[in-house]
Amino acid sequence: MEPNLTRPTKRSHAIPAHLQVLSVLGFLATGTFQREIGDRSGISQPSMSRILPAVLRGIIKLMPEYIQFPYGAQRQTEVMQGFSAVANMPGVIGAIDCTHVRIKAPSGDAFAYINRKNFHSVNVQLICDAKCVLINVVARWPGGTHDAFILRNCAVGTRLEDGAVRDGWLIGDRGYPLTPWLMTPLASPQTPQELSHHY
Structure with missing residues (x-):
């Protein structure tokens, strides 16, 4: 700096x-x-x-x-090894979630910035590796924007949808859809394997 x-x-x-x-x-x-x-x-x-x-x-x-998403094979392997060591979850290239950053009501389109908790915010998407190091940040959507919409409309989501990563996936919460590159929790785990691994 x-x-x-x-x-x-x-x-x-x-x-x-x-x-x-x-x-x-x-x-x-x-x-x-x-x-x-x-x-x-x-x-x-x-x-x-x-x-x-x-x-x-x-x-x-x-x-x-x-802040770089691991598109390269070497960096993907490093991130995957980190998640495997921490959580015994092979193939994970990042953990994704959004957080609301409170703001003052903007002068234009204030309603779009009201989130589900009823305050004005920017909905910030974050993806991190197993060490909680940020590998992607998207901080431009109003608080009323759904997490899954942000992912579908960001560069990482577009590239993953186009097959940029073949042998890995993100892990996310129930706010995201299950896709070939995004693993979400099972809604109702039944088998012993499902109960021991909620993803």
């Missing part, structure tokens, strides 16, 4: 890149006011306001380098 955040200043004390990143992460994590985070970090509110977009642009720029 440092190359993206270091810039010439007329002042003698530029805000170090690590302090910029930590301050912005603190702001994002707590949802508190810029002034409060700035006070904790020793940064003025106007400086917080100035560094916020720069840090966010830096994170977005680096995201493709760190």
